[in-house]
Amino acid sequence: MDVHLVDGTYELFRHFFAVPTHRDDEGHEVGAVRAVVGSVLRMLEEGATHVGVATDHVIESFRNDRWPGYKTSAGVPEELLAQFEPLEDALRLLGVAVWPMVELEADDALASAAVVAAEDPRVEQVLVCSPDKDLAQCVSGGKVVQVDRRRGTTFDETGVAERFGVGPESIPDYLALVGDSADGFPGLPGWGARSAATVLARYGHLERIPALADRWDVPVRGAARLASTLVEQRERAMLFRDLATLRTTAAVGTVDDWRWSGPARELAAWARQVDAPGLAERADRLAAERG
Numbered sequence: 001m002d003v004h005l006v007d008g009t010y011e012l013f014r015h016f017f018a019v020p021t022h023r024d025d026e027g028h029e030v031g032a033v034r035a036v037v038g039s040v041l042r043m044l045e046e047g048a049t050h051v052g053v054a055t056d057h058v059i060e061s062f063r064n065d066r067w068p069g070y071k072t073s074a075g076v077p078e079e080l081l082a083q084f085e086p087l088e089d090a091l092r093l094l095g096v097a098v099w100p101m102v103e104l105e106a107d108d109a110l111a112s113a114a115v116v117a118a119e120d121p122r123v124e125q126v127l128v129c130s131p132d133k134d135l136a137q138c139v140s141g142g143k144v145v146q147v148d149r150r151r152g153t154t155f156d157e158t159g160v161a162e163r164f165g166v167g168p169e170s171i172p173d174y175l176a177l178v179g180d181s182a183d184g185f186p187g188l189p190g191w192g193a194r195s196a197a198t199v200l201a202r203y204g205h206l207e208r209i210p211a212l213a214d215r216w217d218v219p220v221r222g223a224a225r226l227a228s229t230l231v232e233q234r235e236r237a238m239l240f241r242d243l244a245t246l247r248t249t250a251a252v253g254t255v256d257d258w259r260w261s262g263p264a265r266e267l268a269a270w271a272r273q274v275d276a277p278g279l280a281e282r283a284d285r286l287a288a289e290r291g
Contacts, residue, residue, distance in 0.1 A: 004048045005118040007053035007130030009106045010097070011036045012087055014150065016080045024274045029079040031070060033087045037094055039149075043129075044077060044096075045286055047169035050117075050258040053091050055084055057100035059109075063243050064184075070243065071184040087247045094283060097258045104250050107135055111246035113258075120255045123155040127154075132246055133180065136160045137171035165197025173206050176241035177230075185240050186230050193212050195220050206230070206237055262287030 015035035022038075040053065059073035073081055084100075090096045090122050099109040110128055117126040118140060131148040139146050142156045160168050161255055177196040179187025202218045203209045207263040211231050215225035220226065230237060263283040270281035 001049055001054075001122055001255075002125045002127060003050045003112045003113075003258065004043060005113050005117070005128050006040060006051065006124065007054040007106055007110060007128075007132065007135070008053040008087060008091070010037065010130050010132060011039060012055070012083060013038070016077070016083070021079075022187075022275065028086070028274075029083065029189075029273045030086060032080065033083050033090055034274050034279070036087055037279055040091065040096060041094060041282055041286075043149075044260055045282065049216055049260060050255055051260055052099060052109075052113050052252060052258045054098040054099045054101060054106035054202065055088055056106045056115070057084060058102045060101070061101070061105045062103050063105070066178055066239065067185055067243055069184045069186075073089070080180070081109050087095065090267075090270055093264045093270055095260055095267075095287075096262045097253065098253055099250065101250065104247055107246040109133060109250040109252055110135060111138050112248045112250035113252040116145050117255055118144050123255060132182070134171065134175060134183070134246060135162075136164065137168050137244075138244060139168040166200045170200045170204055172241045172244040173200055173204070175244040176206060176237045180244060185199060187240065188233050188237055189285055190222065190226055195222070195226055199225075201227075204232070206241060224260065244268045251278070262290075 012032050016032035016211040019031050019035045021029055024030045040051065042049065064070045064072065088098050088100050101109050114128055126144040127147045128135050128144065129147045129149055133203060135146055138144055139155060139160050140156050146155045150199055155163060157168060166174050174196050177187050177191040178193055179185055192261050198218050198220050199209055209230060211227065213227035216223055218243060221245050263280065271277045
C-alpha cells in the first residue's frame with residue numbers, strides 16, 4: 001500500500017488565493033474549504049487508500065517561544081484563518097484522518113506520520129504532499145518521497161540532493177545557514193544556497209564544519225568570512241537548525257487509522273450547505289465502488 005500525507009495548511013493557503021470566493025448558507029466564506037475537500041477527494045479517486053491531512057489549527061507554535069521573529073498569523077486574512085476549523089470538520093466528514101496542530105506544526109505531524117508509515121512493513125511508499133523545503137528532511141531513499149501536486153513533481157533522496165545540493169539529513173543545517181523566509185528566520189549573513197550546499201555536502205552538519213577556513217577542503221568563495229561568521233554566530237545557527245528540525249512526536253495514530261472507508265452520512269448535508277452537492281455524490285460513489 002501507499003500512504004498519502006497532505007499538508008492541509010499549504011493546500012488551504014494555495015486554494016484561498018486561487019479560487020473564487022464562495023459563501024455558504026450562513027454567509028461564511030468557504031471557497032478554499034470546498035476546493036481543498038475536492039482536491040483530497042480527487043486524490044482518493046485516483047487511487048489513494050490511506051490518507052492523513054495535517055493542519056495548523058493555530059498558526060503559532062512552540063517555535064515562537066524560541067525565536068521572536070518566527071511566523072505568526074499576523075497579516076493572514078481573517079477569512080482565510082476562519083476556514084481552518086471548517087476544513088478540519090469537512091475532511092473528517094469526508095472520512096480522512098485529520099491532525100490539527102496547536103503546540104506543534106502541521107509539518108511536525110507530517111514528519112511524525114512519515115516515520116510511522118516508513119516503519120510499517122506493509123507500506124511500499126510514503127508520499128509527503130507539500131512543496132515546503134523543511135519537509136525534504138523526511139525523504140528517505142525512494143520509500144519516503146516529497147510530492148508537489150501542483151507542479152506534478154516528486155523528489156526522492158536523489159531528487160532532494162539535486163534540488164538543494166545536500167541530502168535530507170542536512171536540510172535543517174542548510175536552512176539554518178540560508179534561512180527560511182516562510183518561517184521567519186534569516187539564516188547567517190553571507191551564507192547563501194551555493195556556499196551552504198558546498199560546505200554541507202562535504203561536512204554534513206554544522207558542528208562538523210571546521211572553525212578555520214584554511215582547514216576546509218572544499219572551494220568556497222569568501223570562505224574566511226563565512227567561517228568567521230559561523231564561529232561568531234554558532235549559537236544562533238544552532239537555534240535556527242532547531243527551528244528547522246521537524247519533531248516526530250505528534251500523536252497521529254497508526255497506518256490502519258488512515259485507511260479511507262467512505263464518508264460520514266453528514267457529508268451530504270455539509271455539501272448542500274456549501275452549494276457543492278457533487279462532492280458528497282462523488283464520495284458516495286467511490287465508497288460504493290470500493291465496496
